[in-house]
Amino acid sequence: MSNLKSSWVESANNAETQFPLNNLPYGSFSTADGEPQCGVAIGDMVLNVAALEIAGTLSFEGTLGTGDWTAFMALGKGSWKRLRSELTALLSADSKSRLDVEPHLVPLKDAKLHLPFKVCEYTDFYAGKHHAINVGTMFRGAENALPPNWLHIPIGYNGRASSVIVSGTPVRRPNGQLKGPNDDVPHFGPSQRFDIELEMGAIVGQASDDAISVQEAFDNIFGYVLLNDWSARDIQAWEYQPLGPFQGKATANTISPWIVTAAALEPFRCPTPEREKELLPYLQEPSPMLYDIDLKVGLTPQGGSETIITQTNYNEMYYSSAQQLAHHSSSGCPMNVGDLLGSGTISGPDKGSRGSLLELSWGGKEPFTLDTGEQRSFIEDGDTLTLYGAAKGDGYQIGFGSCEGKLLAAAPIKNPDTP
Numbered sequence: 001m002s003n004l005k006s007s008w009v010e011s012a013n014n015a016e017t018q019f020p021l022n023n024l025p026y027g028s029f030s031t032a033d034g035e036p037q038c039g040v041a042i043g044d045m046v047l048n049v050a051a052l053e054i055a056g057t058l059s060f061e062g063t064l065g066t067g068d069w070t071a072f073m074a075l076g077k078g079s080w081k082r083l084r085s086e087l088t089a090l091l092s093a094d095s096k097s098r099l100d101v102e103p104h105l106v107p108l109k110d111a112k113l114h115l116p117f118k119v120c121e122y123t124d125f126y127a128g129k130h131h132a133i134n135v136g137t138m139f140r141g142a143e144n145a146l147p148p149n150w151l152h153i154p155i156g157y158n159g160r161a162s163s164v165i166v167s168g169t170p171v172r173r174p175n176g177q178l179k180g181p182n183d184d185v186p187h188f189g190p191s192q193r194f195d196i197e198l199e200m201g202a203i204v205g206q207a208s209d210d211a212i213s214v215q216e217a218f219d220n221i222f223g224y225v226l227l228n229d230w231s232a233r234d235i236q237a238w239e240y241q242p243l244g245p246f247q248g249k250a251t252a253n254t255i256s257p258w259i260v261t262a263a264a265l266e267p268f269r270c271p272t273p274e275r276e277k278e279l280l281p282y283l284q285e286p287s288p289m290l291y292d293i294d295l296k297v298g299l300t301p302q303g304g305s306e307t308i309i310t311q312t313n314y315n316e317m318y319y320s321s322a323q324q325l326a327h328h329s330s331s332g333c334p335m336n337v338g339d340l341l342g343s344g345t346i347s348g349p350d351k352g353s354r355g356s357l358l359e360l361s362w363g364g365k366e367p368f369t370l371d372t373g374e375q376r377s378f379i380e381d382g383d384t385l386t387l388y389g390a391a392k393g394d395g396y397q398i399g400f401g402s403c404e405g406k407l408l409a410a411a412p413i414k415n416p417d418t419p
């Protein structure tokens with residue numbers, strides 16, 4: 001039996017669409033020379049909800065007219081629930097409002113998509129166990145792969161909100177300080193080991209100014225996006241001790257353009273894996289707070305066709321975003337509307353489910369082959385990397401839209417360190 005909710009928007013009524021009535025993800029779009037508007041994806045259309053608020057069909061204190069979803073998120077959970085319920089009624093097959101709503105639909109193909117919210121601050125975690133073991137084994141050997149704190153704390157670092165860009169924005173290969181063959185003589189130049197990290201991003205929708213519980217953290221998360229944490233492995237390897245990632249992670253973080261709400265993902269909740277060591281009480285989940293979301297990554301060389309290089313699932317994470325947010329707040333750290341939390345790289349147990357090229361090519365020692373016959377260890381100029389995600393229901397799926405970026409050649413170095 002299909003659980004697909006039926007809509008009068010015909011393209012929303014099939015098992016293959018990313019945006020059935022069950023989904024209703026929130027984005028920011030513009031057409032021609034217009035300003036960005038709040039929109040909701042339905043089938044192959046986007047509904048201009050800013051126009052519906054002006055028309056009086058929706059009423060959320062004018063927040064739908066602000067161009068993105070930040071002000072709406074700040075209204076709180078009552079409004080989140082009411083908008084989803086009103087949109088479901090307006091777009092359902094038995095809606096009596098079709099004539100009022102239909103003029104405000106725009107074909108998705110004519111819409112340019114923007115960042116769906118103002119990224120307040122950005123934190124990235126390291127909470128996928130297969131990834132941590134793979135990377136730890138490469139860097140420190142199998143015996144020391146997991147640091148002693150790893151099974152007790154979701155490890156993270158504070159990244160840069162300014163690095164977050166929307167899908168489709170090209171990324172330039174970074175220049176940076178790199179270790180030379182002789183350890184004490186570094187040089188400055190283009191990263192030779194530029195990589196992706198397949199992640200999910202959780203969006204904080206309610207502010208907190210003191211420690212919050214895992215349940216409160218779960219309730220404060222507005223929704224999720226796909227996130228690609230572009231990573232320069234050679235810059236990272238030279239700089240990371242003792243304070244962690246810095247310039248190797250500062251170039252760009254691409255997110256998918258649609259916020260898939262926690263409400264839409266509710267049927268897909270699942271538990272984190274069995275604990276190897278019991279967590280301290282402040283990190284224990286009162287109920288399943290992870291999600292079953294299929295993920296994959298495609299690599300398309302310049303002028304070539306796409307190869308799917310990895311397939312995994314968000315349910316591989318050792319810590320949920322709710323646990324990460326609770327931990328983040330545990331020191332009294334204030335959290336704000338629009339804070340973005342990267343999950344950490346999501347790798348599965350098998351070779352075909354690794355969430356970075358570093359792991360897929362085992363540090364560059366085992367290059368892998370694309371469908372075109374070309375080989376890759378790391379990303380080459382002109383390659384396009386695309387993340388995909390979908391929660392699979394009975395007769396429908398909750399899609400995220402794609403999270404894509406093309407790598408451009410490094411900028412010329414203005415102050416070369418050799419004459």
Ligand code: MN
Pocket residue numbers: 124125197199229342344345
């Ligand atoms: Mn990361």
